[in-house]
Amino acid sequence: MEPMSAADEILDIVDEDDRVVGRAPRGEIYARGLLHRCVFVFVRDPEDRVFVHRRTAEKLVFPSLYDMFVGGVVGSGESYDEAALREAEEELGVSGLDTPVPLFPFRYDPEDGSYRASAYVYEVRCPLPVNPQAEEIAWHAFLPEAELERRLDEWAWVPDGLAAYERLRAFRAARAPHA
Numbered sequence: 001m002e003p004m005s006a007a008d009e010i011l012d013i014v015d016e017d018d019r020v021v022g023r024a025p026r027g028e029i030y031a032r033g034l035l036h037r038c039v040f041v042f043v044r045d046p047e048d049r050v051f052v053h054r055r056t057a058e059k060l061v062f063p064s065l066y067d068m069f070v071g072g073v074v075g076s077g078e079s080y081d082e083a084a085l086r087e088a089e090e091e092l093g094v095s096g097l098d099t100p101v102p103l104f105p106f107r108y109d110p111e112d113g114s115y116r117a118s119a120y121v122y123e124v125r126c127p128l129p130v131n132p133q134a135e136e137i138a139w140h141a142f143l144p145e146a147e148l149e150r151r152l153d154e155w156a157w158v159p160d161g162l163a164a165y166e167r168l169r170a171f172r173a174a175r176a177p178h179a
Contacts, residue, residue, distance in 0.1 A: 006060055010076045011036045018105075018118045023076050030060060035109075035116045037074035039084040040164045041100050042123040043092065049142035051092070051126065052151075055158065056138045061115055062158040064138070068148055069121075069161045080120040088124055093131030100124040104171055108160040121164055121171075 007027030012020045013034045029036050043051035050068055057064045070091040074083040084100040100122035108117040132140050143151075152162075 009073070011073055012076045014118050026060070026073065030115065033114055033116055035118055037080065037083075038117045038119045039071040039074060039080055039087055040069040040106065040119055040121045040161065041071045041084050041088045042069055042103075042121065042168060043088065043126050044123070045142045046125065046127050047142070048145075050145050050148050051130070051140065052143050052148055053132065053137045053140040056134075056136060058135065062160070064156075065158045066151075066155045067158045067161040068165055071122075084120070084122045084124075088122075088126075091133055091136055092126060092128075093133060094126065094128040097126060097128065098124060104167070106164050106167055108163055110159065115160065117160060119160075119164070121168060 007025060007030075009026045010023050011026050011029055013022040013024055013029065014037060015021045015035070018037070024032075024034065028034075045051070051070065052066065052068050053070070054066050055063055070088050071084065072087045072091070074080060078086075081099070081102065084102070085097065088100055089095055089097050101124065103121045103123060106119045106121050108115070108119060110116075130140070
């Protein structure tokens with residue numbers, strides 16, 4: 001029996017209010033631009049550096065682009081919280097990670113409607129040595145956030161991650177004490 005491909009994985013389709021309205025294979029959801037659930041997990045190491053990586057060329061969406069989040073789709077019937085921990089541990093190649101902290105909901109809905117996601121953004125600290133999945137991640141490093149900021153205009157970033165990072169910066173600014 002052949003292993004199931006990522007395109008065959010069954011995901012929930014959601015409406016504009018994030019209510020499940022159906023299910024379909026991931027490949028069909030991507031091809032038709034259907035709204036589905038996913039998670040973005042912002043990972044820092046004990047030195048406060050950010051996990052940054054370049055996706056493999058084999059990824060179904062946004063191949064070979066850089067990302068400052070780990071994460072992915074929420075499986076059918078899975079909660080956002082469950083998916084955030086599962087995806088972070090899978091992509092980082094660790095086990096026993098603390099539960100990621102939910103920060104805010106996020107909708108990625110580009111004008112072309114090509115890849116629509118109802119998402120949640122999380123953060124987690126990873127004190128463990130990482131061993132990222134070779135089939136998911138082609139390159140990785142923990143970078144100081146100032147270095148990440150310098151690379152925003154230099155590297156080709158996944159558009160949904162870049163949009164989520166902009167929202168994360170706005171979220172932090174809104175919560176910062178005002179002088």
